[in-house]
Amino acid sequence: MGCCVSLFSRKPRLEKDHWQHTQNRRSSSAKGASALSGGGGSSGFTEFTLAELKAATNNFSSDNIVSESGEKAPNVVYEGRLQNRRWIAVKKFTKMAWPDPKQFAEEANEVGKLRHKRLANLIGYCCDGDERLLVAEFMPNETLAKHLFHWENQTPEWAMRLRVAFYIAEALDYCSNEGRPLYHDLNAYRVLFDENGDPRLSCFGLMKNSRDGKSYSTNLAYTPPEYLRNGRVTPESVAFSFGTVLLDLLSGKHIPPSHALDMIRGKNILLLMDSHLEGNFLIEEATVVLGLASQCLQYEPRERPKTKDLVSTLAPLQNKPDVPSHVMLGIPKQEETPPTPQHPLSPMGDACSRMDLTAIHQILVMTHYKDDEGTNELSFQEWTQQMRDMLDARKRGDLAFRDKDFKSAIDCYSQFIDVGTMISPTVHARRSLCYLMCDQPDAALRDAMQAQCVYPDWSTAFYMQAVALAKLDMHKDAADMLNEATVLEEKKQRGGKGP
Template sequence: MVYRGMLEGNGLVAIKRFSKLTWPDAQHFEDQATAVGKLRSKRLVNLIGYCVEGGERLLVAEYMPYDNLSKHLFHWDQQTLPWKMRVRVAYYIAQALDYCNVENQKIYHDLSASRILFDEEGDPRLSTFGLIKSSRDGTSYNTNLTYPPPEFSETGTVIPESVIYGYGNVLIELVSGKHIPPNHAFDIIMETNAMLLMDSSLEGRFENEDATKLVNLASKCLQNNPEDRPDTESLVSAAAAAAALQNKEEISSHFLMGLPKNSVILPTMFSPLREACSRMDHPAVYEILLKTGYSDERAESDLLVTPEVQELVLTKKLGDDAFRDKDFTKAIKFYSKLVEMMDVSYATVFARRSFSYLVTGQHALALRDAMKAQVSIPGWPTALYLQALALSELGMESDARDMINEGAALEAKRPQRDKRVLNRL
């Protein structure tokens, strides 16, 4: 599993957490992480550190804000990846593989579109996680390949030439914009129907000569005999030729991918509630509020000290039951009664009533209650996130974004629960 995390002074990072059974030998894991951690290239997602504590095995790497190649190729919802950007990916990843090869890190496990990430400038980088060979015994390695090369099917092992085969498959995906089994793509190329592979969304937006160069390079990489495949230095030369680097005015990756002009600056690790509010996902916000309960506040016995305690508890229960059943009109009724009965109200009551107002179209009242929740607990990010939801519904998008950022800043100041030690590389 790969998580997003926050390191003090380093901003956001990507954290890969291995299964506890994957690395019983802590020293072997440290040796692997240290060796890969020595790599430093602008074409790689460089490792920052690792953690070995108890049964935990964590790798920490630079955070890439613009997702992976798989998403941009196969799951795009705004614009298809431009041809010039696809050629740039081919060139930059060839450079990454050649650098790894020179540094004696010749084995890359499961090279695929999901292993290629985009940094804050929109430039493609190769994840270093694929260089770590997970092992239960220090000799045999776990390798799950999307499209295994012929030699893997015979021996069950990966060799440097297998990485070239994986690169060839990435080239096919770049050209076609589809998942095509390498053997099928190879057959199409050999039948001189290479242009049938081209992504139809790119029609009229690429040079046939450049496309032919990449397709021909892919065919060399997908040879059945590993010895017939090119080396990494040849990949760089061929990809550079296709990239037409003679153009003096090179267009930035930001522009080609249609990304914002300024680099993305993310202030903190995003909580599920922050992300749900950012995308105006009301069902997700509801589920989080429901599961969170009243854990962010003082104990009930501290607040409900009145002669009418039984009635207060019953009213609160009726409000919570209605909220759980998604009867938001009834929830508003009982929470409003509870607010009138209590000298000091729960911030969560205001939060839940705020959400109930929100989904029933009473956006101004939703904002009012979210602000009251903030007054009850000034350092509660949930209150700010709910204000952002209400502000967005009221058409105040700029104020909503500011409120999201304020909530994220509050989250960043909260004590970190996870005290694992990071060994910096």
């Protein structure tokens, strides 16, 4: 059977004008699962209702505000809990901060495509009247500012500070590589700690406070000099702000960059170091971090390091890789049982829950392209030599996939996808598995999300995301996604229609 697609699912529709089509179907999918999963709280990107978020935050009660700085920030973050017991963080913007709901939703949707274990990931948004809200994973163990500046039991040890710097550099490098190099107002309040005590970068900084508003709310003494000149954030501005976070980690205090640079020039490194460390650090390591901070804080943006340079400089300093973060922070590990599927798992669900890639492969081979049925509509005029070449590439990919030659399958499926005349969710699902077999979970997750974009209610797309997320050590997200895949699969078996 040939696999073709109708005009509505051509590649251009996956850009701006496809957004509303996908969001409508994705939203109805989440709401259809609401009764079982407790709202749109999956790790997929969801449009929440205002009622859901009001219920989760006790009607945006002041008791639910998570804020340590006491600053009158223009946007407030609330702690909340969905009906499925999942904890969330909700950022509530001031009225009309983003006047155009489509612009806000499109921007949120772009940030929502990012998924990384070093990020406190964005899982949804809400546009209702004048309300503009972002919904992210909740991080239960406070901020870097709390642990550095307002600690009660113990200050973070030196190895933990090096881990924070490295993990945040990794997060920034991932965002940069994914086409989101701008991060607004990077500071110690944007670094959060998850249930394991691992540091994560808040996704909220990937969006401005408003469509045309300010990108910095911190004291002007800490903002990049070029922002003071033209009011624009650049990738180089992010490096400057990262330098201020390195100063925080070194000193245990929020020191203005100009003052710190004077100390650096005077080679007063011991005066700069946090006295609460009581000398428990290697001067050679501190010197490397101080040198990197100095590079980041250069007045000329072009002289500052790239994100990949931040990662390569900090990676060799990680000297306690086997010690859990919560131990180094001196906090108990928070155990929370991940949600389990409400009903018995299908063979596909069982294979995904066991991370049995071989079983998943067998199922995808047996399923072939039956889930692409209903989208096989091409006109005679479109049956060109290019089309035949493209289908031949897919056929060669199928043979390689069947024979478990996954690298060749990736090459052939990529030829099919890159032409763009036809879009097949099955090809994306198959290439996703190929990437998993080749130990490339990031690429696998992108393909699985693309399959969902083409076919928003397809359980296989969610199953493949669950496996990729688990491979990325994002186990709670993986469990949530597995749950949603199960709901969608059962819904289809009860009489739901195909794509």
